[in-house]
Amino acid sequence: MTDKMQVNLRQVAMEILYEVQKNNGLLHVVLSDALKKYQYLDKNERSFISRLVQGTEERKIELDYIIDSFSKTPVKKQKDVIRIILEMSVYQLKYMDSVPASAVCNEAVKLAVKKNFGTLRGFVNGVLRNIARNIDNIEYPDKSTNTDKYLSVKYSVPEELAGYFLKKFGDNETEEMFEAFNKDKSTYIRCNTKKTDIAGLTAALEAEGVTVTNEGIDKRIDYALKISGYDYLGGLKSFRDGLFFVQDISSMLASQGGFIKRDAYVIDVCAAPGGKSINAALMADIGHVSSRDISGRKVSLIKENAERLGIDNITYKVWDAVKKDEESVEKADVLICDLPCSGLGIIGRKPDIKYNVTYEKIKELALLQRKILSTVWEYVKKDGILIYSTCTVTPEENAENTEWLVNNYPFELIGKPEQIMPQDGTGDGFYIARLKRTE
Template sequence: MTDRVNTRELILEILLQVTREQEYSHIAIRGVLDKYRYLPKQDRAFILRVSEGTLERLIEMDYMINQVSKTKVNKMKSVIRNILRMGVYQLKYMDAVPDRAACNEAVKLAVRKGFGGLKGFVNGVMRNISRNLSQLHFPDPDKNPLEYLSVQYSVPMWLAEKWTTDYGYENARQSFESFLAPSVTSVRTNLTLTTPEKLKAQLLAEGVTVLENPRVDYGMFLFGYDTLDSLPSFREGKFYVQDTASMLAVEQAEVSENNYVIDVCAAPGGKSAHMAEKLMGTGMVEARDLTPYKVELIEENIRRCRLANMRAVCQDALKPDPDSMEKADIVIADLPCSGLGVIGRKPDIKYRMKPETMEELAALQRQILSVVHNYVKPGGMLLYSTCTVNPQENEENAGWFEKTYPQFRLLAMEQTFPDRFTDGFFTAKFKKENI
């Protein structure tokens, strides 16, 4: 650790931003790492590991703390609650951190944040867990299978119950387990600028560990780098961060030379850029989104990837655009969703999402589809997709769309479940008949 910056204080700042201020975890973490990018790589790695790990396992951490503390976690002050959570995470999951150091640093952090009067409480809880770590009890998977899933994999009880009901216990368990696996960076080669072979050679020369993607010949997984923008290959636009399932969704659309493509909810623009690259300089991809901020994100990627046949437009997908009626060969409707398929990369989603919110999102998706299907020309395609695992938002909405708009014929539908290398993702491809 450095003398000038207390890394544990930065971790606490991230946890408070996410749990108290409702900031998205990836934004909070990136903000701190960008601000303190001058820190040694070891310190940055420590910040990332403890903040991500604690957020991934909040329910488990709370379950452990509640076994030794008379004051339950939900009654604690948010600063103390999160100091204990990150401290207990270090005790259980970081062998490189001595137990004594984890306990002492938790106490020091409480004092540093103005809670000196509670240092004895923090010290007592931490040392109690340290001494009795192997004796703490957890739910029995046979007697209480749903509670076991909830605590073991830190998912809300309602989600454990829903996925078990919808997809079966073992499918749910495997998916939850994948959320806790070490994260990887999935990327797609920009084939307009380089080849997979040349990109891999450049990445290896930049010190990156590369694993080829067995499902997509232009995809690969990256490990062992510090930041993406420190890599010349990234700054030069030679690859784009994109999940395998998202790449396969674009492949389903069967884009052809000179196609006009509208992506109605595009930010940050991964599928749109992929489409534009597959057009090899022909046609046009119009990437739309709701706010100037999101449009700027798309424009940044257009510039970085040097795509002359792609443009960003600020457009509300709920408002009909008369100029687009029956103009598009392909409409991509990758719509706002509950995001349960990407919990592995954004763990706060599982604590933030509620069943009633999912119902609202399913209704919103139908509203958007009711508008944007009009942009597909006869003979064209509509690709509906979400990054979630939820029948109401996925299969049921696809069935509703086909029934409501019989001029669209369902050609293919697929639900992928999350694993270490792939997000949970849904796609439904429709063709508009020539009537």
């Protein structure tokens, strides 16, 4: 057993950020692996690591801007370890009132020494003490003369992406969206109606000390709850017993509309980690879901999740969605196309996404989506349903692709597509179009 006393929480946070920033690790994956490893820490220690890591990544551009305003060596020229220690420390100074400034500076110096940068202790100490004295008087770029830069620094969105949003959505909507990215996100769960009902699930969670509510959940969904106050999900018996799975409300909405009938045959072409396939399998309880993704590793994720829930009306297939599967032609009552996308609607949960999206990537993804749609549309039976969804907000990947689909293939829209924006309230930013095959 690891000696709990030896765990330096800031060092753990630093190493997670190093893995993300230097080795391209996915923030949610690296963080969740680390929290699993440090399960034996107290709940508040684990929350400290989580908050420090998420917050530092979320505010990285602003933190670097502040450091550059006070350091002779710009962040771009600093050693990665030192830069990350400074970023984490400035985050604590600016956003974590509970940590005294002197403790932030002392811990940063100790960590730099521990990581073999003893020669830079004076630098780290000097920069941080200077920032601590001035933290409430930082001069930000001017909003009216330099809006792109102002939004980029204030909300830590790369300038190119901020410029893209401004062009597409205008000043006010862009700023509202960026503010929403940085707000705390709630956890929503989908009741496993195969094993229990909402009342049973609520009772099980409350017995484990979890706070449960259905406040703010879209009226169309009667199988979801918002939960808080738990330590980690794997620690809950109700989770291990498969009474629920985590799914955002927006993602649940994609399956709404009464199109997935109890005996439906559903094909989900890009299914991992399995949220929509599992949701569909619960709705089509005497039907079947064929769940696919591009790699064996991805497909095993879907399988793992479905098996924990005891769901057995799903079959799994490793399949590249751009390749036509002749056996599937005209087989699906419902085809789920929840396609790979730029993910801009879920920046609030996965802040590292914003640092990797460029306009070029948005265009490439919109093309990949068309390539997939132009292959898989044939799997839908006549009068069957195609659900096209993404967790993003760009018109290129959403409305323009839907229009292209309707113009080129035998489909008509059922109702108006839903574009849920991150600032709309409950759920993640999400796009859902439901279409019917006409011939």
